[in-house]
Amino acid sequence: MDGFRNIEIKNFRGIDHLKIDDFSRVNILLGQNSSGKSSVLECLLLMMGMSNPDLPQTINSIRSRNYSGFADLTYIFHRLDLKTKPEISSELFDSTKRHLSLDLTYVFDGQSQAGLQNGQIPTSETKTFLNTLKMLFDVEFGQQKNTYECTLTANQQGLISNKKLAEGYLEKNSVAFLPADLAAGNPVNDLVELIKRRLKGTVAERLKNFDSRITTLEILNNVAYVGLEGIDQLLAVNMQGDGLRRYLNIVAASANPMNNILLIDEIENGLHYSAYKKLWEAIFALATTTNKQVFVTTHSKETLYGLSEMLEEHTEYQQEMRLYTIENTKLEGLQAYKYTYGGLSDACENDVELRSIAL
Amino acid sequence: MxxxxxxxxxxxxxxxxxxxxxxxxxxxxxxxxxxxxxxxxxxxxxxxxxxxxxxxxxxxxxxxxxxxxxxxxxxxxxxxxxxxxxxxxxxxxxxxxxxxxALETLLENIINPNNEPIFKCWDKYESDLGQLKIKGRTTPLTIPGKKAKIYAYLSALLGKSDDEQKLAQTEKRDYRNPLHWNLDAxxxxxxxxxxxxxxxxxx
Known part of the structure; x- marks a missing residue:
């Protein structure tokens, strides 16, 4: 399996420092609101898109559920402090190491504070505008280390004026990101890819586990449709309930062999608890078939019960699961505590609350 | 606290x-x-x-x-x-x-003292069971453990109805019932x- 063995994050959004070790095929991040779970997914996405200078703005747009401008890139910096650069490091299963840092620089109006050079951090009195996002990254393999850089430059109006891609770097990984926002997901691209490869049946079959009345799955004019028993016409999936849309989005992304990393934010959104077990089974089965690594965030205890039940029946997937509780502790800051199947199963059996208790 | x-x-x-x-x-x-x-x-x-x-x-x-x-x-x-x-x-x-x-050892020692005769009765049952010979059986009978003793103690004190008897089960017990337990022991x-x-x- 390609993908991440671990990740270490510094100064990224609300995360001052967090290290998560020993990832496996399917990795679940559990935590309270604002514990940094979604930020971890964003870091994983950035790490597999280090050569794409548009990506930081893209993750901001996903988060804000709207277009996010160049100036909003400051939100990526911990405490909005541009002096502390966000840094992400990872070891991958292919024995390479990656390191990425982000840098935002200023251009200032020289008349208001003479003596400052471009790139220096000005005082609050100085009239400035953010000018350049720089993504510096390196890839290490054994003794060999290659360093790259890509940049995005904005003009005084905040519009992108120049984009420089990382020369000589080719990203071999492909990431699919399913945001928490149910309206944001669209399974059509994944389904088209599956139809081309004559793999649509793998998804259609899984949909029957969600609703046994589903007989067919079709794409017409860029819209996904399902056929239901007893109904003559096909029904547009986007006109159905949130549950079916979410289930289809997740299953289609899991089945698409083009993505080797799948990130799912708040998996429980839109789904009734009775769907979890079959959904987990689909994720593990399809991730195994397509040799994919999956990262999932959740707040939901019921999703974990569904997961534990599924793993009890499918012993072949037990070693492939990791669960991490992300805790913002009072004395040691952000910490990730790792659970394997045994810990998850014991917690479910004893009704132990894995989510942090209110302290 | x-x-x-x-x-x-x-x-x-x-x-x-x-x-x-x-x-x-x-x-x-x-x-x-x-x-x-x-x-x-x-x-x-x-x-x-x-x-x-x-x-x-x-x-x-x-x-x-x-x-x-x-x-x-x-x-x-x-x-x-x-x-x-x-x-x-x-x-x-x-x-x-x-x-x-274990917990049963502790519970044995904190019963309401008025209920001591129930334990005496149980002791006699254990002793008799140890000496019983069953025709055709070569191994001695198993003496029930402390879990069974505590269950039997509560079961004897509770009413006959199913709802009452359920209260003898480990997760449904009321240790604060002074007729059964002495938490000040x-x-x-x-x-x-x-x-x-x-x-x-x-x-």
Whole structure:
């Protein structure tokens, strides 16, 4: 399996420092609101898109559920402090190491504070505008280390004026990101890819586990449709309930062999608890078939019960699961505590609350 | 009382007792999820993680496990787990941190004294069972364990209806019923002292 063995994050959004070790095929991040779970997914996405200078703005747009401008890139910096650069490091299963840092620089109006050079951090009195996002990254393999850089430059109006891609770097990984926002997901691209490869049946079959009345799955004019028993016409999936849309989005992304990393934010959104077990089974089965690594965030205890039940029946997937509780502790800051199947199963059996208790 | 702590016990049966005894000692209910059962397939992974979390939050961990057959052996084993995992916890071994045993050993010692005849009757039953010869059976009969003794004790005291009899089950017991139990028994002093010493705030 390609993908991440671990990740270490510094100064990224609300995360001052967090290290998560020993990832496996399917990795679940559990935590309270604002514990940094979604930020971890964003870091994983950035790490597999280090050569794409548009990506930081893209993750901001996903988060804000709207277009996010160049100036909003400051939100990526911990405490909005541009002096502390966000840094992400990872070891991958292919024995390479990656390191990425982000840098935002200023251009200032020289008349208001003479003596400052471009790139220096000005005082609050100085009239400035953010000018350049720089993504510096390196890839290490054994003794060999290659360093790259890509940049995005904005003009005084905040519009992108120049984009420089990382020369000589080719990203071999492909990431699919399913945001928490149910309206944001669209399974059509994944389904088209599956139809081309004559793999649509793998998804259609899984949909029957969600609703046994589903007989067919079709794409017409860029819209996904399902056929239901007893109904003559096909029904547009986007006109159905949130549950079916979410289930289809997740299953289609899991089945698409083009993505080797799948990130799912708040998996429980839109789904009734009775769907979890079959959904987990689909994720593990399809991730195994397509040799994919999956990262999932959740707040939901019921999703974990569904997961534990599924793993009890499918012993072949037990070693492939990791669960991490992300805790913002009072004395040691952000910490990730790792659970394997045994810990998850014991917690479910004893009704132990894995989510942090209110302290 | 300190506001951040976990009490780790072995199973759900212990959790029920500790929660009720906590109320008896402190006069307040212990918050939901503060008592954590740890039994299971995986060697205390939940306990280890939860203890680390609690310590990182500046809270306290108490471990109330069974002493089993050898109290000092058990203590050594648990302290070695503590050291190996770099955990921070205070340890009490049931029944009284001195003797071998488990929750049932403790319960045997805190029944309402008026009910002693029920235990005498049980002792006679055990003794008779040990001497019984069953035709065609070569091995001696098994004497029921302490779990059965406590169940039978409660079952005898409860009414005949199914609803009443259910209250003899480990997770449905009411240890605060003074007709059945004496939570002020001297035998409980070491446990009471352990809880007070660790959970009450040092002003």
């Amino acid at each position: 300190i506001d951040r702590f976990h009490i780790f016990v072995e199973g759900k049966t212990d959790k029920v007792f500790v929660e009720q005894y906590f109320y008896h000692v402190f006069g307040v209910s212990i918050p939901k999820d503060f008592v954590v059962p740890t039994n299971g397939k995986d060697n205390r992974q939940n306990a280890t993680n939860k203890m680390k979390t609690m310590s990182a939050n500046g809270g306290k961990n108490l471990v109330i496990f069974d002493a089993d057959d050898d109290v000092e052996k058990r203590r050594t084993e648990l302290l070695s787990w503590k050291e190996k995992e770099n955990l921070d916890f205070e340890l009490f071994l049931i029944p009284n941190d001195k003797e071998a045993g 001297e035998y409980l002093e070491p446990l009471k002292e352990f809880l007070k010493c660790n959970i009450e705030k040092n002003e």
